[in-house]
Amino acid sequence: MVRVVCPSCGRVTDTLVGGLCPDCFRALNPLLVQKKEIRLEECRVCGAFRLGGSKWIRDAGKLEEEILRRLTSFAEIRGVVQELTLNLERNTIKLTVLGKAHEALPESYVEAHELRFKISKTICDSCLGYVSRRKTAIVQIRARGRELTRDERTVIKNTLNVLSARSASKGLDHVPVEVKEEPFGMDIYFSSSAVANEFVRMLSGRLHFDVLETSKLIGVTNSGREKHRLTIRLLLPPFKRGDIVNIDGKLFLVDGIASGKIIVRDLITFEKNTLPLSRLNLNNVHVHASKEDLEEGIVVSNDGISVYVITSSSREMLEISIKHGRQAALFTPGSRVGILRKTDEIILVPRVLSG
Ligand SMILES: [Zn+2]
Ligand SMILES: [Zn+2]
Structure with a gap:
C-alpha cells in the first residue's frame, strides 16, 4: 500500500482523493452548498407560510415537503437528502444529507446542514379578505312563508362554528365577515366565495332547502379583473318540525326534516313514515297548523x-x-x-x- 502525505493537512494517508486526504476532500467538498437564501413569507394574522409564490401553507409538514421539492433552486446537492427539519421559531431549517462527495471515497457519510432563510411578514390572501371585511359572498337563509325557527337558527350557528374552527388550518376566511339575524332569516357574509359554497354544502347535510345562486358584477379591480358578488339564497320549506301538514288531503305531523327526507306521523293511524323530498311535490304539502298555533x-x-x-x-x-x-x-x-x-x-x- 502506498503511503502519501496530504498536501493540505500534512497527514499520512493511504488514498488521495482529488489530490487530498479523504478528510480534507470532504471538508472542501460538502454534500450540499446553499446558493440562495430561502425566502419565506409569513401571514402575520394566521401564521401561514408561503415559499416563493406557492400556495399558503398552514402545516409544518407540508412546508417541509415544499422546501424539499424546490431544494435545487436554493442549493446544489451531491448526496441524498435524508431528513429535513424545520424549526422556524428557533430560526433553523436543518437538512441531513447522506452520500459521498467523490466516488473514490471509501464510504458514504452523513452531513448536517443548516439552511439560511429570511421571513418577511405579510397577510395571506384568505386573511386579507377577512381583515378588510370584504363581502365577496352572501348566503341568505329564508323559509317560505314563515320565520326561521329557533332550532333552525341553532343548526345554522352550529354549522358556522364548525366552519370557523377550520380557520386555524385553512385560513381566516372560514370565519364569516358578518352574520345578520333578522326575524325572517339570516344573512351570512363571507370574504371568499369558495368558503360560502363550503358552508352551503355543510348545511345541506343538516337542513333541507332549495338553492338559488346568482352572481352580480360589482366592479372592476385595478388590474382590470371583474369583481363579482355571489349571492346564494337558501329557501327552507314552509313547514317545520312540529307543524301539521296536509298532504293530498291527509293530515300529518312533521316529526323531523333531514337532508332529502321528512319524517311524518299519520294523524289517523299514528304511524311514522319517511318521505323522500325528491319524490314529494312540495307544492302539494300545505301547512294546516303551525306548531305555535x-x-x-x-x-x-x-x-x-x-x-x-x-x-x-x-x-x-x-x-x-x-x-x-x-x-x-x-x-x-x-x-x-x-x-x-x-x-x-x-x-x-x-x-x-x-x-
Ligand atoms: Zn488532509
Ligand atoms: Zn393568514
Whole structure:
C-alpha cells in the first residue's frame, strides 16, 4: 500500500482523493452548498407560510415537503437528502444529507446542514379578505312563508362554528365577515366565495332547502379583473318540525326534516313514515297548523278506550276516544300534547321535542 502525505493537512494517508486526504476532500467538498437564501413569507394574522409564490401553507409538514421539492433552486446537492427539519421559531431549517462527495471515497457519510432563510411578514390572501371585511359572498337563509325557527337558527350557528374552527388550518376566511339575524332569516357574509359554497354544502347535510345562486358584477379591480358578488339564497320549506301538514288531503305531523327526507306521523293511524323530498311535490304539502298555533294540554288519564286531556289555557277537560293501539301508547298520563280542533273531531298530537 502506498503511503502519501496530504498536501493540505500534512497527514499520512493511504488514498488521495482529488489530490487530498479523504478528510480534507470532504471538508472542501460538502454534500450540499446553499446558493440562495430561502425566502419565506409569513401571514402575520394566521401564521401561514408561503415559499416563493406557492400556495399558503398552514402545516409544518407540508412546508417541509415544499422546501424539499424546490431544494435545487436554493442549493446544489451531491448526496441524498435524508431528513429535513424545520424549526422556524428557533430560526433553523436543518437538512441531513447522506452520500459521498467523490466516488473514490471509501464510504458514504452523513452531513448536517443548516439552511439560511429570511421571513418577511405579510397577510395571506384568505386573511386579507377577512381583515378588510370584504363581502365577496352572501348566503341568505329564508323559509317560505314563515320565520326561521329557533332550532333552525341553532343548526345554522352550529354549522358556522364548525366552519370557523377550520380557520386555524385553512385560513381566516372560514370565519364569516358578518352574520345578520333578522326575524325572517339570516344573512351570512363571507370574504371568499369558495368558503360560502363550503358552508352551503355543510348545511345541506343538516337542513333541507332549495338553492338559488346568482352572481352580480360589482366592479372592476385595478388590474382590470371583474369583481363579482355571489349571492346564494337558501329557501327552507314552509313547514317545520312540529307543524301539521296536509298532504293530498291527509293530515300529518312533521316529526323531523333531514337532508332529502321528512319524517311524518299519520294523524289517523299514528304511524311514522319517511318521505323522500325528491319524490314529494312540495307544492302539494300545505301547512294546516303551525306548531305555535296548536293548543296545548296534558294527558290526565288513559284507560285504553279514551284519553282525557286538560287544556293548558282554559282548563277544559276533553275526552278523545282511542281508535288505534298506537294512540294508547303515545298518550300516557302526564304527557304534554297538542290539540287540533276540527269541526267534527279533536285530534291529539304528540309533542315533537326540539333538538
Ligand atoms: Zn488532509
Ligand atoms: Zn393568514
